[in-house]
Amino acid sequence: MNTQQALLAAIALPFAAGLVAWLLxxxxxxxxxxxxxxxxxxxxxxxxxxxxxxxxxxxHWNGGGVIFGLDNLSAFILLGVAFFGVVMTxxxxxxxxxxxxxxxxxxxxxxxxxxxxxxxxLARNMIALLVFWGLMGIPFYLLINLGxxxxxxxAKKTMIILGGSDSLLILGIALLYHATGSWDVLQPAxxxxxxxxxxxxxLAAAAFAKAGAxxxxxxxxxxxxxxxxxxxxxxxxxxxxxxxxxxxxxxSLDLFVLDTGMxxxxxxxxxxxxxxxVMAALVQHNLRRLLGFHAVSQVxxxxxxxxxxxxxxxxxxxxxxxxxxLYKSCLFLTAxxxxxRTGTGELEGMGGLARALPFTFAxxxxxxxxxxxxxxxxxxxxxxxxxxxxxxxGQHGLGPLWVIALVAAMFGSTLTxxxxxxxxxxxxxxxxxSKAATGRRxxxxxxxPMGLLAALCLxxxxxxxxxxxxxxxxxxxxxxxxxxxxxxxxxxGLAALLLLVALVAGAVIYALGTIKSIREDDAYIGGETGERxxxxxxxxxxxxxxxxxxxxxxxxxxxxxxxxxxxxxxGHRLVDYIGAPLRALHSGLLLTYVAxxxxxxxxxxxxxxx
Amino acid sequence: MTANFFIALLRFLIFPGLLFTAVVGLVMSWLxxxxxARVQWRxxxxxxxxxxxxxxxxGKEVIVPAGGSRMAFLGAPLVGxxxxxxxxxxxxxxxxxxxxxxxxxxxxxxxxxxxxPSLAVILGGAASKNPLASxxxxxxxxxxxxxxxPFILVMLVPIIQxxxxxxxxxxxxxxxxxxxxxxxxxxxVALVAVLPCLQAKLALVPFDQAExxxxxxGGALIEYSGAPLAVxxxxxxxxxxxxxxxxxxxxxxxxxxxxxxxxxxxxxxxxLLVLVILLRNTNPRVKIKxxxxxxxxxxTALALIAVLLALVGV
Numbered sequence: 025m026n027t028q029q030a031l032l033a034a035i036a037l038p039f040a041a042g043l044v045a046w047l048l049x050x051x052x053x054x055x056x057x058x059x060x061x062x063x064x065x066x067x068x069x070x071x072x073x074x075x076x077x078x079x080x081x082x083x084h085w086n087g088g089g090v091i092f093g094l095d096n097l098s099a100f101i102l103l104g105v106a107f108f109g110v111v112m113t114x115x116x117x118x119x120x121x122x123x124x125x126x127x128x129x130x131x132x133x134x135x136x137x138x139x140x141x142x143x144x145x146l147a148r149n150m151i152a153l154l155v156f157w158g159l160m161g162i163p164f165y166l167l168i169n170l171g172x173x174x175x176x177x178x179a180k181k182t183m184i185i186l187g188g189s190d191s192l193l194i195l196g197i198a199l200l201y202h203a204t205g206s207w208d209v210l211q212p213a214x215x216x217x218x219x220x221x222x223x224x225x226x227l228a229a230a231a232f233a234k235a236g237a238x239x240x241x242x243x244x245x246x247x248x249x250x251x252x253x254x255x256x257x258x259x260x261x262x263x264x265x266x267x268x269x270x271x272x273x274x275x276s277l278d279l280f281v282l283d284t285g286m287x288x289x290x291x292x293x294x295x296x297x298x299x300x301x302v303m304a305a306l307v308q309h310n311l312r313r314l315l316g317f318h319a320v321s322q323v324x325x326x327x328x329x330x331x332x333x334x335x336x337x338x339x340x341x342x343x344x345x346x347x348x349x350l351y352k353s354c355l356f357l358t359a360x361x362x363x364x365r366t367g368t369g370e371l372e373g374m375g376g377l378a379r380a381l382p383f384t385f386a387x388x389x390x391x392x393x394x395x396x397x398x399x400x401x402x403x404x405x406x407x408x409x410x411x412x413x414x415x416x417x418g419q420h421g422l423g424p425l426w427v428i429a430l431v432a433a434m435f436g437s438t439l440t441x442x443x444x445x446x447x448x449x450x451x452x453x454x455x456x457x458s459k460a461a462t463g464r465r466x467x468x469x470x471x472x473p474m475g476l477l478a479a480l481c482l483x484x485x486x487x488x489x490x491x492x493x494x495x496x497x498x499x500x501x502x503x504x505x506x507x508x509x510x511x512x513x514x515x516x517g518l519a520a521l522l523l524l525v526a527l528v529a530g531a532v533i534y535a536l537g538t539i540k541s542i543r544e545d546d547a548y549i550g551g552e553t554g555e556r557x558x559x560x561x562x563x564x565x566x567x568x569x570x571x572x573x574x575x576x577x578x579x580x581x582x583x584x585x586x587x588x589x590x591x592x593x594x595g596h597r598l599v600d601y602i603g604a605p606l607r608a609l610h611s612g613l614l615l616t617y618v619a620x621x622x623x624x625x626x627x628x629x630x631x632x633x634x
Numbered sequence: 635m636t637a638n639f640f641i642a643l644l645r646f647l648i649f650p651g652l653l654f655t656a657v658v659g660l661v662m663s664w665l666x667x668x669x670x671a672r673v674q675w676r677x678x679x680x681x682x683x684x685x686x687x688x689x690x691x692x693g694k695e696v697i698v699p700a701g702g703s704r705m706a707f708l709g710a711p712l713v714g715x716x717x718x719x720x721x722x723x724x725x726x727x728x729x730x731x732x733x734x735x736x737x738x739x740x741x742x743x744x745x746x747x748x749x750x751p752s753l754a755v756i757l758g759g760a761a762s763k764n765p766l767a768s769x770x771x772x773x774x775x776x777x778x779x780x781x782x783x784p785f786i787l788v789m790l791v792p793i794i795q796x797x798x799x800x801x802x803x804x805x806x807x808x809x810x811x812x813x814x815x816x817x818x819x820x821x822x823v824a825l826v827a828v829l830p831c832l833q834a835k836l837a838l839v840p841f842d843q844a845e846x847x848x849x850x851x852g853g854a855l856i857e858y859s860g861a862p863l864a865v866x867x868x869x870x871x872x873x874x875x876x877x878x879x880x881x882x883x884x885x886x887x888x889x890x891x892x893x894x895x896x897x898x899x900x901x902x903x904x905x906l907l908v909l910v911i912l913l914r915n916t917n918p919r920v921k922i923k924x925x926x927x928x929x930x931x932x933x934t935a936l937a938l939i940a941v942l943l944a945l946v947g948v
Contacts, residue, residue: 376763378703385703398753399746411742412800419798424945427794431786434745438782441749445756445775453706453760454768513738513801518639519720522646526716529652530865533715534708537692537861547699547764547857562768570776570923574930
C-alpha cells in the first residue's frame, strides 16, 4: 500500500463497508461483524503506513486543488482514531447483544462514523473538512439512538448541539477565507484583528462543542449515559476528544496567531470546564452519566495545556488527549461489564463486584487512578506537564489568570479522585448488593480491549518520555515546540521502580508477620449479620451527601438539577418563550383556523386591489 | 547506571527513605503520645512503646472480611507505604543534598505523592465490606477535598514569590539567597493557613473523622488487624515526619548548609510538630460537614489572602 492508496483507503473503505453492512441481511450478522473487524484493521494499517511514511501525501481533485493530505499532527490523530476504531470494534463484537441492538444498523453507522472521522482528520481543504465534520453528525445521531431508554432524547440533543456548532464552523471558515483567500487547512497563520477574531471564536466553538467543553458540553453526559456502551466509549470518550482537540490544536498552533487576550479566554474556558464538570460528576448516581461528566471535565485540561502556547503545555495537552482517550474509554468498557453483570447502571444497585469481576476491577482501578493523576500512571505525567505550562505562561504575560487556572486544574484533579473513589467504592468494593452479580460474565472480546487499554495507561505512565512523547507526540509537533525531557524533574521509570521496591518491602513486612495463617471472617457490623445488616449498607448515593448539602453548593446543585446550566435546555426555554404566542393561536378549533384563513385572504385581497 | 541505582536504592530504603523515616516517625509518635499524656496529667508510654506496638501487631492474626476483595484489602496499606516512602525520600534528599542526590522532586509531584497515604486508607476502608468502614472512607475523602483547596493555594505562594520555580532544589537555593518565604508577610499568612491542613493530613483531632473511634469504631481501619494494620500505623508515623518536613522545605528555608542552620531546621520541624500536637489536645473532633465548611470557608479565605499578598509582592 503506498501513501496515496492508504490515504484514500482510510476514508473510502469504512464508508463502502458501512454501506455493505447496511445492505447485508439480518441473518448474516456474523459476516457483518467480521467485515467491521477487517475494515477497522485495514484502516489501522493504512494509518500506520501514513504515519510511518514521513512524506506529505496529497490527493488532488482532477488535478485541481488539494483535497486530502496530511501533516505530522493529522497523521498522529489519524493513528489514534484508527486505534480506537479497532479496539471498540472488538469490544462491540464481544459486548453487544444482537437482540437488543441491531448489528446491521450498529456496524453500518459505526463504520461510517469512522470513515467520516478519518476524512475530517485528513482533509487539507476547509470545505472537505466541513463536509466530513458535518457528515459525522448523522452516524452519531443514529448510533446514540440505538441505546437504551432516553437515547432518542440524547441523540436529538447531540444532533442539535453539534449541528448548531457546525453552522458556526461554516461561518468561521467563510470568515477565514475572507481574511486570507485560501481554503488550505495548512495556510499560514493570520493575526487576530477584525473579522479573524470572530472566525477564530467560531472555529473554536465548533471544536469545543465536539470535544464537549462547557458551555457546549451537555450532550456528552446524556450520550454517555444512554448510547450503547461501545458507542459511548467510542464517541464522547475517545473519537470526539481526538477530533475536537485536533481542530483546537490547528486553530491555536497553525491557523491563528493567538494574542494574550484570546489565550486568556481559552484558559478561562478550560478552567471553568475542569471545575464545573467535575463538580457535576461528583453528585451523579448513574455510572455512565458520571463518566460522561468526567469526559467533559478532562477536556478542560487539554484546552488549558494547548491554550498556554508553551512547549510543555502543548505537549502536555495533546498527551492528555491521548491519555484521556485511553483511560476514559477503558472506564466506559468496565462500566459496560459491570452493567451487564448487575443489569443496572445505577450505582445504588451495584457494589462488591471486585470478587465477581476481578479482572474488570483491576482494569477499572488502573484507569480510575490514571484519570485521578496518581503517579506513576499516564494521567499524572500529562497533568504535571500542563501545570508547568500554565506556570510558564503565567511568567510570560498571561497575568494573574494563571493562578486561577492552576488552582482550578489542581483542585479539579482532587475532585476527580474523589469522584472515582466513589465509583470504586460503590461499584467494585463496599457492600455487595443482594441482587448484584447474577448477569453474564465478560468474554474475551471484552477482556482484551479493557486489558489493552489499562496496560497502555501503565506503559504510557512509566515510560512516558521514551514511548508516547518521543514516539508519538514530539514528531507530531513543529520545531519550536520540541523540548527535551532528559533532565525533567519527574523520573517516571525510577519512581515506578522505587514504588515497586516499596511494595516489595511492604510485602516483606507482611511476611515477617503472620500473613501466612490468614483467616476469613464476616465483617463486624454492630453485631448484625447477613440480611439483617443490609439496611446499614452505605451506597454511592450517600457517599457525598455532605457535599451536596453544604450551604451555597446546595443551591448550585439544585439549579443544576433544574438544568439551569444546560445550554440546550436554556435554548429550549427561549424557543418556548418566543413560540408561546404562536402556540396560543393553535387552539385546534376549525372555526378559528377558518377565521384566520379568511382574515388572511382579506388582507391579501386588500393588498392586491389597493 | 547500576552504581547510581544502588545508591538511589540505599537512599530510598535506608536514609532518608523508609528505615530512617519510619524510626523518626515512630519516635515522633512517641512524642505525640507523651505530650498528650502530660496534657492529660498521665505519665505516658515508655520511649520504645511505638516500636513494641508494631512488633506486637506483626505477631497478631490477620483476619480479612469474608467475600471481599483480598487484593484490594491487603494491597491498600502497601500503596500508602510506597507513596509515603517515595515522598519522604524526595523531601529528605532535597533537604540534605539540595538539588542533587540523584532524586528530583517538585511541589506538584509531592502534592500528589502525599495523597497516596490517604488514598490507601480510603481504598482499604472501601474494601472492608463494612458500612462503618465505608463511612470512614467517605469522610477521609471529603476531608481530603476540604483541605486540598487551601493546601494548593498555599503552595502557590512559594511558586509566585520565586517567579515560577517548582523543584525543591531550586526553591531551597532561592530561599538560601533571598531568605525563607516564611519571613515575608504572605509566607507567614500561608504558614498559618496551612497549619490546619497539616493537622488534617496527619488525621489528628479535630480532623480525625475518618477513624473516629468513639462514633464509627476506627472507621476505615475497623476490619484491619495484624500486619496490614501495622503497615497503616507505620505509614501514619512516617507522615509525622514527611508532611511537616515538606512545609519546612518549601516554605521555611529547609536545613541550609551549616550545622547551625541544620539545627535550626530541625527546630522548625519540631516546633511545627509540637504545635500540631497541642492543637490536637486542645480541640474536640468536629463533624465532617463542619470540617469541610471550615476548610472551604475561613482557611481558604486565609490562603487566598496569602496568594494575593504574594502576587503584590509582600
